[in-house]
Amino acid sequence: MKQRIRCAWAGDKPHMIRYHDVEWGKPVHRDRKHFEMLLLEGAQAGLTWETVLRKRAGYRKAFANFDPKKVARFTARTKAALLKNPGVIRNRLKIDSAVTNAQAFLAVQKEFGSFDAYVWSFVGGEPILNRWKRMNEIPATSPVSDTLSKDLKQRGFRFVGSTIIYAYMQAIGMVNDHTLDCFLKRAARR
DSSP, X not given: OOXXXXXXXXXXXXXXXXXXXXXXXSOOOOHHHHHHHHHHHHHHTTSOHHHHHHTHHHHHHHTGGGOHHHHTTOOHHHHHHHTTOTTSOOOHHHHHHXXXXXXXXXXXXXXXXXXXXXXXXXGTTSOEEOOXXXXXXXXXXXXXXXXXXXXXXHTTOOSOOHHHHHHHHHHTTSEEOOOTTSHHHHHHHO
């Protein structure tokens, strides 16, 4: 049986392969999923995606199943408890930013009707389909991630630098960066 070719970053660990095959690069249009991925991508800053992915269940439990309305109401006591929770990355700035970002997220929803409508407007509602041959060709940022990052910061979001936002855009399918040899890129071209 011929083995599937995947993007090199997926490696051979089952949880990474599952994330690559099932989620990465597939367009997201549910606001709660947007919030989840923003929170997780921000948590990744300075770490590997694998580290965050291994803690995803802990994040889901600790951050109210990624409900931005509930996270926006987290108190100082809740945040202090999160700093002791081994199921999440115990970084005060990242935990504080999750609460701040939940509040900003709700403001965007109110202004645009949904976070989805807001974020997809940066790419005209359609994914950017790149044609990279190798992983080392994929940029860490793009003009769109620069623009979106700047706008998010002006709206009060934190841990949303252009590199984090480009990773978020890849995760939610705003940009499809599967390499040309990846079976998912080939399937998308059919």
